[in-house]
Amino acid sequence: MSNLSYVRTDMLPEQAPPAGQSGIALWLRTNLFSGWVNSVVTVVVLVLLYKVLADILPWFWNGIWVGDSLTECRAIRDERGLESAACFSVIRERWSQLLFGFYPKHLYWRAILALVLLFVAISPILFDRVPRKLFMFTAVYPFLLVFLIWGGSIWGPLMAMAGFGVGYLAYKVIATQNALLGLIAAFILPVIWWIFIAGPLAGAIHSVVPIGWEAVESKFISGFMISVIIGVSGIALSLPLGIVLALGRQSDMFIVRVMCIGFIEFVRGVPLITLLFVAQLLLNYFLPKGTNFDIIVRVMIMVTLFSAAYMAETIRGGLAALPRGQYEAGDSLGLNYWQAQQLIIMPQALKISIPSIVGIFIGLFKDTTLVAFISISDILAFTNLIRANTAWNGIYWELFIFVAFVFWICCFSMSRYSMYLERKLQTDHH
Amino acid sequence: MNKSVIFGVLTVAGLAAGTASAATLDDVKARGKLNCGVTTGLAGFASPDANGNWEGFDVDVCRAVATAVFGDPNAVDFTPLTSATRFSALASGEVDLLSRITTWTFSRDVDLKFEFAGIAFYDGQGFLVPKELGVSSAKDLDGATVCIQTGTTTELNLADYFRTNKMEYEPVPIETNAEGQQQYLAGACDVYTTDSSALAATRATFENPDEHVVLPEIISKEPLGPLVRHGDNQWGDIVRWTLNAMITAEELGVTSANVGELAGGTDNPEINRLLGTDGNLGEQLGLSADWAKNIISSVGNYGESFARNVGSETPIGIARGLNGLWTEGGLQYSPPFR
Numbered sequence: 001m002s003n004l005s006y007v008r009t010d011m012l013p014e015q016a017p018p019a020g021q022s023g024i025a026l027w028l029r030t031n032l033f034s035g036w037v038n039s040v041v042t043v044v045v046l047v048l049l050y051k052v053l054a055d056i057l058p059w060f061w062n063g064i065w066v067g068d069s070l071t072e073c074r075a076i077r078d079e080r081g082l083e084s085a086a087c088f089s090v091i092r093e094r095w096s097q098l099l100f101g102f103y104p105k106h107l108y109w110r111a112i113l114a115l116v117l118l119f120v121a122i123s124p125i126l127f128d129r130v131p132r133k134l135f136m137f138t139a140v141y142p143f144l145l146v147f148l149i150w151g152g153s154i155w156g157p158l159m160a161m162a163g164f165g166v167g168y169l170a171y172k173v174i175a176t177q178n179a180l181l182g183l184i185a186a187f188i189l190p191v192i193w194w195i196f197i198a199g200p201l202a203g204a205i206h207s208v209v210p211i212g213w214e215a216v217e218s219k220f221i222s223g224f225m226i227s228v229i230i231g232v233s234g235i236a237l238s239l240p241l242g243i244v245l246a247l248g249r250q251s252d253m254f255i256v257r258v259m260c261i262g263f264i265e266f267v268r269g270v271p272l273i274t275l276l277f278v279a280q281l282l283l284n285y286f287l288p289k290g291t292n293f294d295i296i297v298r299v300m301i302m303v304t305l306f307s308a309a310y311m312a313e314t315i316r317g318g319l320a321a322l323p324r325g326q327y328e329a330g331d332s333l334g335l336n337y338w339q340a341q342q343l344i345i346m347p348q349a350l351k352i353s354i355p356s357i358v359g360i361f362i363g364l365f366k367d368t369t370l371v372a373f374i375s376i377s378d379i380l381a382f383t384n385l386i387r388a389n390t391a392w393n394g395i396y397w398e399l400f401i402f403v404a405f406v407f408w409i410c411c412f413s414m415s416r417y418s419m420y421l422e423r424k425l426q427t428d429h430h
Numbered sequence: 431m432n433k434s435v436i437f438g439v440l441t442v443a444g445l446a447a448g449t450a451s452a453a454t455l456d457d458v459k460a461r462g463k464l465n466c467g468v469t470t471g472l473a474g475f476a477s478p479d480a481n482g483n484w485e486g487f488d489v490d491v492c493r494a495v496a497t498a499v500f501g502d503p504n505a506v507d508f509t510p511l512t513s514a515t516r517f518s519a520l521a522s523g524e525v526d527l528l529s530r531i532t533t534w535t536f537s538r539d540v541d542l543k544f545e546f547a548g549i550a551f552y553d554g555q556g557f558l559v560p561k562e563l564g565v566s567s568a569k570d571l572d573g574a575t576v577c578i579q580t581g582t583t584t585e586l587n588l589a590d591y592f593r594t595n596k597m598e599y600e601p602v603p604i605e606t607n608a609e610g611q612q613q614y615l616a617g618a619c620d621v622y623t624t625d626s627s628a629l630a631a632t633r634a635t636f637e638n639p640d641e642h643v644v645l646p647e648i649i650s651k652e653p654l655g656p657l658v659r660h661g662d663n664q665w666g667d668i669v670r671w672t673l674n675a676m677i678t679a680e681e682l683g684v685t686s687a688n689v690g691e692l693a694g695g696t697d698n699p700e701i702n703r704l705l706g707t708d709g710n711l712g713e714q715l716g717l718s719a720d721w722a723k724n725i726i727s728s729v730g731n732y733g734e735s736f737a738r739n740v741g742s743e744t745p746i747g748i749a750r751g752l753n754g755l756w757t758e759g760g761l762q763y764s765p766p767f768r
Contacts, residue, residue, distance in 0.1 A: 071745075074637060093480050093515065102482050219509055281518045372470075375515040381470055385478055387608065388471030388486075390745045394635025396608065 040116035055084075063088040063398075071250040078147070090392050091402050097386070098379050098402065101222025107151070107214065111225055117141060118232065125415065127169065142233075152215035155202040163190040163198060220295045222377040224406055231365040234303040238364070239357070241304065242311025243350075247341065249316060267309035273370050275302040280374035299371055309366040314356040318349035351425050358418035362411045379403050402419070454526050454665035455716055458499055464506040464609050466492035467516055467525035472607075473631040474740040474748075475531055476510070484508045487739040491529040491550055491673065494729045498672045498721045505730040509729040517542055522661060527669060529656040531625075533583070543660040547669035550655045552752035552761055554648035555587050556626035559635060563620060568647035568715070572597040577610050577619035579603075584624055611635065613620050625652055627740065627748055634745040668715055674764040675722040678704060679731035681755055681764065686734060689726040704767045711767060732762065 019025060023384060033039040062085035067073045073087035091098075099299040100108055121141035124134040143157035167190040175182025206212065221229070248260035267275075279298040287293055330340030350357070372381035386392050459465050468476035468488050476486040484492075486740045489508065490691070496506035511519050511530060518595050520528045521543070532538070533553075534546040560566050567752050580603045590598050602619040604610045611632050614622040622629070626648060633639050656673065679685070682701050683693055693705045702708035705726075706719035713719065729735060733755075754760025 047685065070635070097478070097480065097482065102478070103479070217507075277514075280515055285518070285522065373512060373514065375470070375509065375511045376518065377470070377510050381510070384608070385471040388469075388473050388475075388477035389479060390473050390477075390631075390634070393473045393631060393745070394611065396612065 036086060048311070050071055058082075059084045059086050061325065064084070064191050065089055065092050068093065069226070070393065070395050071391075086398050086401075087395060090245075090386065090395050090398055092390075094382075094386050097223065098382050099224045099406075100379055101225060101379075101382060102220040103223065104214075104216060104220065107216065110148045110151070114145050115228070117148075145229075149221060149225075150216055150218070151213050153202060153206040153210070153212035153213070155205045155209075156198075157348060159198040159202040159205075160194065163193045166190050166193045173364065219295050221296060223382055224379040226296070226371065226376060226378050227365065227368040228299055228302055228410075230368045230371065233300050234307055234364050234368075235361050237300075237304040238307040238311050238360075241308035242315055245308060245312035246315035246319060249312060250319060264309045264312050267306055268313070272303070272306050272367055273373060275306055275373050278302070295374075295376065297375070299376065303364065303368065306367075307360055310358065310363075314353050314360060315349060316352035317356070318351075321352050322348055351422075353424055354418055354425075358414055362414055365410060366407060366413070379406065455499070455668065457523075458526055462500075464492065464496040464499060464527065465509060465525045466495070467509050467519050467528040467530050468492065469530045470510040470512055472531060472628065472746065473577055473634070474627065474746040476508075476529075478508075478700065485739070487551065487735060488529040488531060488656075488728050490529060490735040490739065493674060494634065494672045494725045495527055495656075497724045497728050498668060498675075498715075498717055500617060501718065501720075501724045517544070520544065520657065523659075526665070527656055527658055531654050532657060534653045534655050534657075540655075544657045545656045545660050545666045546655045547666060548655050548673045549653040549761075550673060551585055551627070551653075552574065553625045553627050553652035553654050554752075555584050555623060555650040555652065556629050557645040557649050558614070558622045558629045558642055559620060559645060565645065568645045568649070569595060569597075571599065571621060573599070574620040575600045575602055575618075576601045577604050577613050579607070579610065579624060583650070584654075588623055590728045591649040616676045629744075630740075630748045631736045634747060661742045664716060668717065671715060672725060672733075675725055675767070676729070676732040676735065677755070677764040678764050678767055679722070679726045680733040680762075681757065684726055684731060686727055686730040686764050689723055693723045695722070764768055 016022065017142065020029065032042045038103045062077075062080075062082045064073050064085050065088050066088070067076055067089045068089055071073070073085075073089055077085040077087075096105070096108070100111060103111060120134070121138045124132060124138060139243050140161070143161045146160075147154055147157045167186045170189045171182045171186035173182075174185045245260050245264055248256045251257050251260070276299060279302045280295065283293065283298060325339070326344055326348065330344045330392075333340075335343065369378055369380045372378050377385065380403060383403060386394060386399065432529060442592060466489075468484065468486070471477050472486075474486060475488045476484060478484050490653075492506050492508065493503040496505045499505070511520065511525070511528070516528055516530055517538075518531065519525050519708050529550075531551075531553075534549065538544055539546055557568050557571065559571075565571060571592075576599050578586060578588055578601050585601075588599070588601075599621075602613060604613055607624065607628055610622055610624065613619060614632075615636070624630070624632075626644060629644050633642050633644065636642060656669055658669055678700075678762055679689075682698065682704065684701060684704070688707070692701055693707060695707050696702060705723045706712050706721070710719070712721045715721065718724075730738070733750075736750065737743055740746045742749055750758070750760055752761045753760065756763040
């Protein structure tokens, strides 16, 4: 009897939990039917969802991709005996026009190359595993972009780039005598260079050594391309400007502070569309006729100023969220103002502000569609132009869905990247 | 803000614009291209095809002027302009010519300092109703709900028309023509009112156009035509007589098909003067002798352009009506080429 035992020596086989306590049944009960109110809501929502999707999904899946006009689409739909069907043939025929606008077809590759190189140029900013040497390319990229998109002589962008060299040289030479004078010269001389010297000089060199390719005028740069160009330049320029404005607003220097507050409050008090109308209409009257102040540059400036004001307030929020101790820590380490900003304050303030900064970027990018009102044919304006063709007159949803999809890809990527960045920069180990 | 400074700048800019625009023809010739402002898309009047080539009735006027100057209908860059930016684009010299379904009104001609070169299209406000409503005249529309674009002259015309006829209506405000189509089809309003050319284009897009009718009443005058800046009469003359050449060509039976043959010389002295085989009309305009011949051979005469873009053979299907020649009961009438 010694082998008799009251203690079980082998484990019972595991049993599945009761039917209602696991798997889909549990999930359904806890998430959808956890009480009679929630159950009723679930049923109502499901019914509504079905009603909506039952209309939309067949329309979408039955989408017709062949045919050259809305009439043909309708004929094909009736032939196939379908109740409703989207007419995606318009996208098939016009997608390149929606993306590139009136940009010459044989030069599309230049625009695509510019986009690919854009990703190369911003990769060292976005990811820290990318070799740092790429920053050299990032610095050159804006001039390369101008040369790729607008074309023309290569000497124009090169001379514009040389302006920075002029500023650097001026600083190097003059700062040895007088630091302040050197700083002023480093600002003034490049401006003089750009306004008075760069243009004629580029023309002169071009007449001797003509290197360049087909030029494209600004009025042909349209479609989704214009949104990307304005959006990217606005994003790239408004962040540094916003930081400067935010710091200026907190400055102890009276004039600087008042100017920054004045600028921020003025711009935030005015709708973007008003600024765009100023860029398009008023400047047209103010500037002497024949002044070649490119409309795209005007819009870029306005969009940048507009989002910089919002950016400044967002970053100010980040600055305000930092505990006083961080500033004092910088002081006690003997760092001067700029060192403290660069090493202690800004990294933390910007990290706190990332979600709002990206929010502003996304808003800015979508706001670029407002240029349709000042006669720049962006992707949204193109839906109207395409509809004006007798073949596609009366087509709405297909075009708008395409536009929404294109924007969604861009904005969703930005939003995912910001979440990645937040996770990467997370230093509080809770 | 110091207002006098702003006005000072405006005046200077205005003066600069006034002096600089003295010789549009020379500017255009130096550039090698005509800059023409068109609408941001209206069926039959201006739209780009899949390759970005513009076509339409307004576009043909631009091409005709480009042909008169350069002999090439493609020597023209089109700038789509919204109704808010069209006048400033013309005044600032961004475009040389505005051919953008623009109604000729007193204030635009006099106050805004533009010069209308003629009437390319006689339009007017009409009503579109479903057939099942059983309405045959606009006088039967008492108590109807009407889709109407806000902030336009059509809104004022509608109010005037219903008041003078002692009828009531309920407006359904809409922003754009596209929205108007959707609202009307969805049954948000009984009647859709806008310019009759746009109504015809709208009706053409419906799945069953036969279930809708455009009522016979036209309640407003909308003479649409190309316009240029005040102060450059030579350029204004070129645009005016380009349009007149197209109308005269139709009246004289000169078409793109037979213009080559007629340019060899005919018994009709006016055809000879028009096509440059006789007299020096082209030279007087500062153009080549065969300017009108080039227009007819590449763009066609008025009737051909009308038929190709908006005529009854197209899906838009606008009858000639007021736009017929004066000899056929319409209003299109060109002064003689003499």
